Amino acid sequence: MGLIHRKDQGTSVARLPSPQSSGDEKVPLDDDHGHNVLESPETGLHRGLRSRQITMIAIGGAIGTGLIIGTGSSLARAGPLSILISYTIVGFIVYMVMCALGEMATYLPIQSGFTGYAARFCDPALGFSLGYTYWFKYIIVTPNQLTAAALVIQYWVPREKVNPGVFIAVFLVTIILINYLGIKFFGEIEFWLSSVKVLTIVGLLILSLVLVLGGGPDHDRKGFRYWKDPGAMKPAFGTGDLGRFLGLWSTFVTATFAYLGTELVGVTVGEAQNPRRVIPRAIKLTFWRIVVFYVLSVLLIGMLVPYDSPRLAFATKEATTGASASPFVVAMIESGISGLPGFLNACILIFVFSAANSDLYIATRTLYGLAKEGNSASIFARTDQRGVPIYALGLSASIACIAFLNVADDSRKVFTYFVNLVTIFGLLTWISILVTHIYFVKARRAQGIEKHQLAYTAPFGLPGTYFALGFCIVIALFKNFDVFIHVPDREGGENFDYVNFITGYLGIPLYLIMIFGYKLLGPKRQGWTPMTADLHSGKEAIDREEEEFLANKAAKQGSGRRGGWFYRHFIAWLL
Numbered sequence: 001m002g003l004i005h006r007k008d009q010g011t012s013v014a015r016l017p018s019p020q021s022s023g024d025e026k027v028p029l030d031d032d033h034g035h036n037v038l039e040s041p042e043t044g045l046h047r048g049l050r051s052r053q054i055t056m057i058a059i060g061g062a063i064g065t066g067l068i069i070g071t072g073s074s075l076a077r078a079g080p081l082s083i084l085i086s087y088t089i090v091g092f093i094v095y096m097v098m099c100a101l102g103e104m105a106t107y108l109p110i111q112s113g114f115t116g117y118a119a120r121f122c123d124p125a126l127g128f129s130l131g132y133t134y135w136f137k138y139i140i141v142t143p144n145q146l147t148a149a150a151l152v153i154q155y156w157v158p159r160e161k162v163n164p165g166v167f168i169a170v171f172l173v174t175i176i177l178i179n180y181l182g183i184k185f186f187g188e189i190e191f192w193l194s195s196v197k198v199l200t201i202v203g204l205l206i207l208s209l210v211l212v213l214g215g216g217p218d219h220d221r222k223g224f225r226y227w228k229d230p231g232a233m234k235p236a237f238g239t240g241d242l243g244r245f246l247g248l249w250s251t252f253v254t255a256t257f258a259y260l261g262t263e264l265v266g267v268t269v270g271e272a273q274n275p276r277r278v279i280p281r282a283i284k285l286t287f288w289r290i291v292v293f294y295v296l297s298v299l300l301i302g303m304l305v306p307y308d309s310p311r312l313a314f315a316t317k318e319a320t321t322g323a324s325a326s327p328f329v330v331a332m333i334e335s336g337i338s339g340l341p342g343f344l345n346a347c348i349l350i351f352v353f354s355a356a357n358s359d360l361y362i363a364t365r366t367l368y369g370l371a372k373e374g375n376s377a378s379i380f381a382r383t384d385q386r387g388v389p390i391y392a393l394g395l396s397a398s399i400a401c402i403a404f405l406n407v408a409d410d411s412r413k414v415f416t417y418f419v420n421l422v423t424i425f426g427l428l429t430w431i432s433i434l435v436t437h438i439y440f441v442k443a444r445r446a447q448g449i450e451k452h453q454l455a456y457t458a459p460f461g462l463p464g465t466y467f468a469l470g471f472c473i474v475i476a477l478f479k480n481f482d483v484f485i486h487v488p489d490r491e492g493g494e495n496f497d498y499v500n501f502i503t504g505y506l507g508i509p510l511y512l513i514m515i516f517g518y519k520l521l522g523p524k525r526q527g528w529t530p531m532t533a534d535l536h537s538g539k540e541a542i543d544r545e546e547e548e549f550l551a552n553k554a555a556k557q558g559s560g561r562r563g564g565w566f567y568r569h570f571i572a573w574l575l
Contacts, residue, residue: 045111045368046183046387047545049272051281053187056194057358058265058282059289063197064355065148065348066258068204071298072327074254076312078247080302081232086251087258087298088291089471094259095287096468097430099458100437101266102283106455108539109279111270112369114263114433119373120534122439123527129514130432131370133507137425138363139396140418143403145356146171150407152349155342165407175357176397179364182386183271186361193354200347201293204328208300217336226306234307237485246481253479258294260426262286263433264358267365271387274549276455283456304331363396364389417503424507427476434469438462439533446530480504 049057074083101114110116115134119127149171150164178189214221235243236250265282272278304327305312311330326348329341368389371381380392441462444454451457458464483497483504519525528534 044383044387045271045365045389047271047273047275047549048183048387049187049268049278051273051278053191054265054268054272054278055282055285056191056198057187057268058262058286059194059198059293063194063201063293064258064261064351066254067201067294067297068328068344068348068351069326070254070258071301072312072330074251075298075301075305075307075327076309077234077236077307078244078251079230079232079234079307080227080298082234082244082248082251083255083298084295084302085248086255087294090252090255090259091287091291091294093256093430093468093471094262094290096458096460096464097433098262098265098283098286099460100465100468101263101433102279102456103454103458104437104440105266105269105279106276108535109269109272109275109542110538112372113269113365114266114429114436115366115369116373117440118432118436120537121443121528122436122533123515124373124524125515125518125522125527126432126435127373128370128375128518128522129511130429131366131373131375132514133422133425133511134429135363135366135370135396137422137429138359138366139399140422142356142359142363142396142400145352145359146175146400146403147407149349149352149356152345152352155345163407165404168403168407171353171356172397172400172403175353175360176393178357179360179393179397180388180390182388186357190354190358193350193357196347196350197354198289198293200344200351201297205293205296205300208297208304208328208331211331211335211337212300212303220335222303224303226303230306230308237482249478250482252475255294256427256475256479257423259290260423261355261358262290263429264362266433267362270365274546276546280456301327301331305334309334360393360396360400364393367392367396417499420500420503421506424476424479424504425511427472427479428507428511431469431472431476434465434472437465438469439528439530440535441465443528443530443533443535447533447535449535476508 071083074086104114104117104121108117108120112119115127115131117127118130146168147164150167153167154164178186210216212222233244234247236247237243238246265279265286269275269279309330311333312327326344329344332338332340367376367380368383370376371378371389371392380389380395382391383389437458460467480500483501
């Protein structure tokens, strides 16, 4: 009579089957924390993501149009020094979030991801609210990315010639197929798409450095000229020091949302091979790549383009999607380079397509995790023979069809407000991860688990988590501060922008309503104490799985199948 272990390495403990049951039957497992889920091979994911894929997916989730396009509006609004400060500090905050997530993910890499950690270590109500707000975010962001891809196509094919709905349909079918064909196929596709992102950014950085040093057609060695005239910081929403501070703060908000998506690693942990080795490495490399790509990019852009550039003002006001809105294109034109916008537009198309693909993956796995935790219909926890949660994928993909509504001009503005509504959920996700990490560390200490027993620990510990948490809360509360002040050129001339106030802040009460609603109506109304938090269920099976993986890897190396030497020594450090 053998032991039955949860396939998801999650919330239930190993149990002895009854004499009438066989190892292949669905067995309801109840743990001391009130979970009741069906366990069978039909509800398990496959650990098919390799180290290189996890690494590239981690950086791919953090590099998007927010870097290539979004930095232009921040530069025009607040100046080069402001965006350098904000992107640097927020980059450090992102690292704190990733370290907190990495400590939990390497200790217990469960398939329900960080929503499962919130439910197990902190409070089931937090796991419930976090899971649904995160899912809401990505079922809205996915169709928005599809629409953006169709708009980028209009650079070559105007909408009068081909309806954008045609391209939306093509992209939607493609990302559904990529997600349906299994985690190995998805991981490989995302690896190469993310590689293109990295190469694009590296190319732009090299070109920008050449232009700064006077290697462009104009042979103008710019240096820090524009930091002196027109200046390093531009006053916004006011004058003097207050105006400069408000301008700086507005770029903090922009930088925060440019970094959103980095936590994707926490979603992939349940499908990663040897996660206790892969995840720490991905987190460490992600920090350095983000700092280099984001901080160095905004530094060089601030040196190449003055914040009062007429071309920059036109790009940020007249164009919202595509290469024409990118400050890199403005920098090229300012330096006398033409012909590259088309190439950059193609790169942006890849950026958006990759984002849509990974967004659908996140939406699917988040709904799957909710079902595994008993917070959604059990059918969404069902997987096929490739380990794909097909029903969760089907529902998430069906909702993505609302992208077709965005084709009409009259619905596009409403859709923009909808996206603004759910964007706050990304920031609330960071807050939830940090709160969960605080509870995890307290529970670990109370239950006698020492730091040396962990595969990875956050280098700044609880002080770093508390710092990041406080900063995230401040940003969440004041991210739409401009709705409270008078802006002369605001549409309609209103002193109070009530529409952006509602869409910008409604996410916070929705998040809290789900937490307290679960506490009032859910099966488990109290949170966990440090002594009752579940740190052990499923860990034994994960340890055994890790041992088997390492044994198989050692056997392959012992048989002479080492391979990958060139990759490990000459390429892995870059990727």
